[in-house]
Every structure is written in C-alpha cells, then in structure tokens.
Amino acid sequence: MSFLASNVWASDITIKKGNTASFTYKVVTPPTTTPVSLILVKEFLRISAGDTSQDNVLNLLIKSATDFAEMFTKRDFINRTWETFRNCFEPQFQLRRSPLDTVNSVEYLLNGSFVPVSASIFSNTLETDYSFVFRLLDQDWPTDKDDLPQSIKIEFVSGFGAADTQVPGKLRTALLQHITSLYENRGDCPCDSVNSVPGSALAVYKQFRINDISIVPRVF
DSSP, rough: OOOOOOOOOOOOOOEEETOOOOOOOOEEEEOOOOOOOOOHHHHHHHHTTOTTTTTHHHHHHHHHHHHHHHHHHHHOOOOOEEEESSSOOOOEEEOOSSSSEEEEEEEEEEEEEEOOOOOSEEEEESSSOOEEEEEEOOOOOSSSSSTTTEEEEEEEEESBBBSSGSHHHHHHHHHHHHHHHHHTTTTOOOSSSSSSSSSHHHHHHHHHHHGGGGOOOEOO
C-alpha cells in the first residue's frame, strides 16, 4: 500500500520520527542476490572469469563489505522480507528498516492465532529514511486483540530492489572499491572496521547513511 493511493490521511496524527524504541525484527525471506556479483568483482579486480581458485575468498569479501555497508548506512541494499512485532496498536508504527518497498500485511493475535487486519484500515508512508504504517482517518484498529506481548505482527519488504542493478550505482562502485581494499590488504585490518574502507567508498556510505539525530517530528 502506498500513501500515493486514494486514501485519506489522519491529519491529527503526529508521526514521531527519531523514536529510539527497540523492537524485534526477523528476516522472513533473505536477499536472493548480492549488490555486486562475483563476476563483476572479478572484472574489477582483473581476475579471469574462468579462474575459480579464489571464489570462496571473494564471496566472503563481498558478504563482509555488504554487511558493513548495510550496517553503516542503516539500509538494506537488496530486497528482503521482514517481520516486526509490537505489543499494542498505536496510531502509527515506525519501520526501522530502509528503504521501505511494500507493506505486505498487519496481523494481530486473536485467541492465540494471528489474523489479518483489513487493508482498508491502514496505509504507509514512503520516506527516504524510516517509513511508517499508520491508521487511516475514521478507521479503528481491532479491539479484540489478545493482551500479550508481541501480539501485533507487521510483514514488509525493504531494499532498493530485488536485482543488483536496482542498487544505486554509487553504492555499487563504493562496494567494489571496499572489496578491492579488503582483497589487497587481507589480514591487515578487521573487516568490520572503518579503517578497512577506502576514503572514497566511505564518503559514499556517509551520503546514504541514515542519521537518526536529523529525523524530526512530522505532522500530517
């Protein structure tokens, strides 16, 4: 669902950005590819495509660089499906995975089983940082929910896209530079250290990084 659809916004709802509350997030469907392929990395490193002797190392470096970049930028590069849980219904829920692609469902616990909330009750924003699922004007969340922790489940997809080509080119180039540095200096520095990232790649990561301190309240 998109906020661009013909839905009515609840103008009295304050979207509270910068919420530091911590909630459970579980990957339901992991990415099906990587932001840069093994073939592309080999081309960048000038390694013959037919030379498979270093494939295991290169795949590990791709994963290490991607994991670091995603943690640093606080973004998912390739689409994945998440489940997140909440204890009670609120006017809006912040989804702290970015960028949001789609909200698949909102479910709540009723007599011990999860049942779906009607899609006519809620919609979602599409932000450059963290998006929100919100209750529409003149709609109400269900009132018969079980009074238990994690009794609300939201399933959503986040990422720039399902294919590597949908990841911004600057990020892909930065990953290639990062992987090259890890390859040429393997064993010299930890993969999870900023010191392992070339300055040009780090500058790109910083451009895409979500800085929570800059997220301000928004009212619709």
